[in-house]
Each structure stands twice: as C-alpha cells, then as structure tokens.
Amino acid sequence: MSVPTELxxxxxxxxxxxxxxxxxxxxxxxxAESLGDIVYVELPEAGTEVTAGQxxxxxxxxxxxxxxxxxxxxxxxxxxxxxxxxxxTINTAPFEDGWLFRARLSEEPTGLLSAEEYTKLTEGxx
Amino acid sequence: MSxxxxxxRATALREIHEKAGATLxxxxxxxxxxxxxxxxxxxxxxxxxxxxxxxxxxxxxRLSGPQAAEALDHALVGHLSxxxxxxxxxxxxxxxxxxxxxxxxVYRLGEREYLVVANAANAPxxxxxxxxxxxxxxxxxSDESADYALIAIQGPRAVEILAPLTxxxxxxxxxxxxxxxxxxxxxxxxARTGYTGEDGFEIFxxxxxxxxxxxxxxxxxxxxxxxxxxxxxxxxTLRMEAGMPLYGQELxxxxxxxxxxxxRVVKFDKDGDFVGRDALEKASRTxxxxxxxxxxxxxxxxxxxxxxxxxxGVTVGTITSxxxxxxxxxxxxxxxxxxxxxxxxxxxxxxxxxxxxxVDVVELPFYQRQS
Numbered sequence: 001m002s003v004p005t006e007l008x009x010x011x012x013x014x015x016x017x018x019x020x021x022x023x024x025x026x027x028x029x030x031x032a033e034s035l036g037d038i039v040y041v042e043l044p045e046a047g048t049e050v051t052a053g054q055x056x057x058x059x060x061x062x063x064x065x066x067x068x069x070x071x072x073x074x075x076x077x078x079x080x081x082x083x084x085x086x087x088x089t090i091n092t093a094p095f096e097d098g099w100l101f102r103a104r105l106s107e108e109p110t111g112l113l114s115a116e117e118y119t120k121l122t123e124g125x126x
Numbered sequence: 127m128s129x130x131x132x133x134x135r136a137t138a139l140r141e142i143h144e145k146a147g148a149t150l151x152x153x154x155x156x157x158x159x160x161x162x163x164x165x166x167x168x169x170x171x172x173x174x175x176x177x178x179x180x181x182x183x184x185x186x187x188r189l190s191g192p193q194a195a196e197a198l199d200h201a202l203v204g205h206l207s208x209x210x211x212x213x214x215x216x217x218x219x220x221x222x223x224x225x226x227x228x229x230x231x232v233y234r235l236g237e238r239e240y241l242v243v244a245n246a247a248n249a250p251x252x253x254x255x256x257x258x259x260x261x262x263x264x265x266x267x268s269d270e271s272a273d274y275a276l277i278a279i280q281g282p283r284a285v286e287i288l289a290p291l292t293x294x295x296x297x298x299x300x301x302x303x304x305x306x307x308x309x310x311x312x313x314x315x316x317a318r319t320g321y322t323g324e325d326g327f328e329i330f331x332x333x334x335x336x337x338x339x340x341x342x343x344x345x346x347x348x349x350x351x352x353x354x355x356x357x358x359x360x361x362x363t364l365r366m367e368a369g370m371p372l373y374g375q376e377l378x379x380x381x382x383x384x385x386x387x388x389x390r391v392v393k394f395d396k397d398g399d400f401v402g403r404d405a406l407e408k409a410s411r412t413x414x415x416x417x418x419x420x421x422x423x424x425x426x427x428x429x430x431x432x433x434x435x436x437x438x439g440v441t442v443g444t445i446t447s448x449x450x451x452x453x454x455x456x457x458x459x460x461x462x463x464x465x466x467x468x469x470x471x472x473x474x475x476x477x478x479x480x481x482x483x484x485v486d487v488v489e490l491p492f493y494q495r496q497s
Contacts, residue, residue, distance in 0.1 A: 036149075036359065037166045039450040039457075040427050060428050062165050062449055063359055084426075091164070 008112030137182035175352025176281030185249020191265035224405035275337030280326030310343035323368030369491025
C-alpha cells in the first residue's frame with residue numbers, strides 16, 4: 001500500500017500536507033481500500049471552521065459510512081468539488097486528485113504521524 | 127460473560143480467494159470473499175459478461191425415501207410433490223404462526239429424492255425442522271452441507287463459458303431446472319438458478335474438495351469472455367436490483383410470506399395439512415400489515431437498511447436493504463411501509479442521519495434482464 005513520505009497522517013487514516021499556511025486533507029489509500037468503492041462524499045463547506053480531531057464529513061462506500069476527522073484546525077477555504085460527480089477518484093488517486101478539502105490553519109497541526117509510523121499502524125490492522 | 131467468538135469456517139475455495147486478493151469477511155459463520163477488487167466492477171461484469179461466485183456457505187439438506195414428497199408437502203408451504211424430476215422450486219419454510227424461518231430452493235433429483243438449499247445462517251434450523259417434521263413419514267433427512275461446495279456462474283456469457291466444460295446440452299436445461307452432469311470432468315448437480323437477475327448456473331460439487339479444480343477450469347474457460355470472480359458485496363447489489371428478498375432483511379420470522387408480497391409461494395390446494403396452514407390462511411384473508419416497495423434516491427447519497435421512510439414528513443416505513451445501484455447509477459432501497467399506504471401521492475423522503483433525502487417510489491424489481 002502506498003504511503004507517500006512527504007505527508008503527515010492521523011491514526012484515523014487521514015493525510016495532510018501544509019504549504020504556506022494552507023493544509024490539504026485527504027484519506028489514505030489504506031482507508032479507501034478498506035472502504036471499498038466510494039460512492040458519496042459529504043464535505044465541509046468553504047468558510048466552515050474545522051477543529052483537529054473533530055468529524056467534518058463522511059465518506060460512503062457501497063457497504064459502509066465512515067466519518068472524516070479533520071487533522072487540522074482552521075477555516076475551510078476550498079473543497080474538492082470534482083468528488084461530487086466522481087467520488088471514485090478517492091479510490092483511484094487518494095493522495096492526488098482525491099484530496100477532500102483545504103483549510104487555512106489557525107494553529108500548527110500537532111500529533112501527526114510520519115509515513116513510517118502510519119505504515120506500522122496499518123500493518124497491525126491488515 | 128459472553129461466549130468467545132467462534133472462528134469462521136473456511137470453504138474449499140479459501141486459498142483460491144486469498145491468491146486472488148479477496149477481502150475475506152465473517153459472513154454467517156463462514157469466511158467468505160466480500161470482494162476481490164472493485165465490487166462495482168464485479169457487479170457490472172455479471173450484468174455485461176459473467177461472474178463466478180463461491181456460495182459454499184449455503185446449506186444442502188437431502189430428503190430421500192418413498193415419502194420424501196409427502197414429507198416436504200407437510201414441512202414447507204410449497205407443493206413439492208407436484209414438482210417434476212429435474213425441476214426446482216422457490217419456496218419457504220414457516221413456523222406454526224406463519225413466520226418465515228427461511229426461503230429455500232428445492233431441487234427434485236428423483237421420484238424419491240430432493241435437495242433443499244437453505245441460507246447459511248439458517249441451515250441448522252432448517253435441517254432440524256425438516257428432520258422433526260419428517261417424523262412419521264418414510265423418508266431419511268440428512269444435512270449434507272459439509273459435503274458440498276457450491277459455485278455459481280452468472281451473467282449473459284455464462285452459457286458460452288460453461289458449454290465447452292460440460293457434458294450437458296445447456297439449451298436443454300431450463301430456468302429453475304437441475305440435473306446430474308459433469309463440469310470439468312467432475313460429477314455435479316448443474317442447475318439453471320441464481321440470485322443475480324441474470325441467466326446463469328449453480329454448480330453443486332461433491333465432494334467439496336473437488337471445487338478448486340472446477341473453479342480453476344471455469345476461470346480459465348472464461349478468461350477471454352470477461353469472467354471475473356465476484357464477492358458477496360456484488361451479490362448483494364445484484365439481488366437488490368433484481369428485487370430479490372434476503373433472509374434477515376426482507377424476510378424474517380416476524381413476517382409471513384404475504385407481508386413480503388410472496389404469498390404466491392403458499393399452496394393451500396395441496397393435500398393434507400402443513401405446518402403454518404391455519405395461520406397462513408388467516409394471513410391470506412386479512413389486509414397486509416406491511417408492504418414491500420422500491421425506492422430510488424433523487425440524489426447520490428446512499429440509502430441504508432434501518433433508515434426511516436417518510437411521506438409528507440410522517441414516518442410510514444423502514445428500509446430493509448439499500449445500496450448504490452451500479453446499473454441505475456443511483457441509490458436504491460427496498461422498504462416495508464404500512465400495508466394500506468397510498469404510494470401514488472405525496473412526497474417521499476428517507477431520513478439519512480437527520481437529513482431528508484428525496485426518493486421516488488418505484489415498482490420492483492429495479493432491473494430486469496432483456497431476454
């Protein structure tokens with residue numbers, strides 16, 4: 001399973017990358033694979049304040065619903081609108097075109113896992 | 127203290143599933159493939175080409191003896207003595223109150239021989255009930271579930287894939303018929319039945335240990351015809367599109383066959399008494415307490431089992447099965463609503479975690495193959 005080294009991770013299977021104070025958030029390939037074919041996403045609207053560790057959306061596959069937890073605190077500035085018509089992009093490109101939303105950080109994220117730590121975590125779950 | 131969770135049983139095909147990269151899950155006490163890759167792709171393959179399913183978790187119970195037919199007429203709601211040798215029937219077993227214990231497919235293998243196929247979770251209950259109800263009849267009831275593996279090949283290309291591997295002339299096997307034939311040299315019960323809404327066959331392999339060879343032969347024969355292994359996830363969305371009930375969801379011991387809109391399986395005109403007759407006669411005369419309907423969502427958000435159905439904001443029913451339909455491209459669901467509900471008027475919504483999603487009420491099934 002791919003786990004890009006340049007990203008930070010949460011134990012709940014989100015990934016995050018920060019550039020110029022803006023965090024881009026998605027769910028990992030491991031999460032997407034575990035869910036199966038993703039058929040619907042519910043994302044926070046632009047302008048919403050999200051809090052690290054709090055739910056901010058849902059990802060639904062054929063068989064299940066999974067909460068999305070924000071790995072960061074801040075204001076949502078952009079959501080990936082392309083997912084509305086093509087939620088399966090999360091399966092095919094979870095770390096690229098399948099990103100979920102971008103948020104302007106109100107504080108630096110803490111407690112993120114490195115790729116190595118996240119890989120260890122998921123190995124235990126496979 | 128709760129009982130320790132039991133280890134699920136593996137089918138004879140487990141190693142093959144693992145090699146194929148299947149996600150295996152505990153289903154009714156069996157370790158079964160949920161999907162091999164994309165369940166949507168597996169679903170579409172069954173609609174457009176063909177899919178191969180491991181259904182070895184299903185129960186097989188044999189009744190043999192001079193009074194096998196009479197015993198089944200007494201034990202089940204169907205008229206099994208009327209079934210011709212080589213044919214199959216969809217039927218049910220109810221308790222004395224008319225509640226459905228399981229839905230079944232019964233194959234008549236000979237004048238004095240039947241094979242009853244039960245759902246995995248219900249097989250022990252069905253087997254015990256059949257043994258109990260067969261007392262006083264000259265018939266032997268044996269649960270042969272452990273001896274059998276069951277493989278289904280389903281889809282428009284099933285015939286062309288299977289034909290070169292079998293001694294059967296597949297044109298001679300009608301829908302809901304099954305005969306002893308060979309597949310890949312292995313003696314099997316070859317039946318034109320299935321649970322996907324497509325043409326296809328179910329292949330009962332005994333001994334179960336021969337199943338991997340039969341599976342591999344089918345996969346090889348289907349390689350150029352779009353055949354893919356398909357898991358329980360695809361099986362569930364396929365049967366939902368085809369409007370087929372699932373035990374534990376649309377069918378339960380709390381409902382009679384009439385509630386489920388399947389009263390036609392109850393045959394009152396057969397000779398002799400049968401278990402549940404009085405309760406079912408009453409149920410056939412009274413208005414149905416509940417009615418099964420189909421729903422199609424106007425949006426993309428999936429509908430799920432347990433969600434409430436509302437008409438003009440008032441709760442009128444509950445979803446029993448729901449999923450995105452790969453064929454329709456929209457979420458579908460089956461739901462029980464109040465029996466006398468007028469579904470022709472009003473605005474229907476489903477409460478999806480607090481939000482009312484607009485749905486249309488439609489006739490079941492959602493999908494019917496053109497033939």
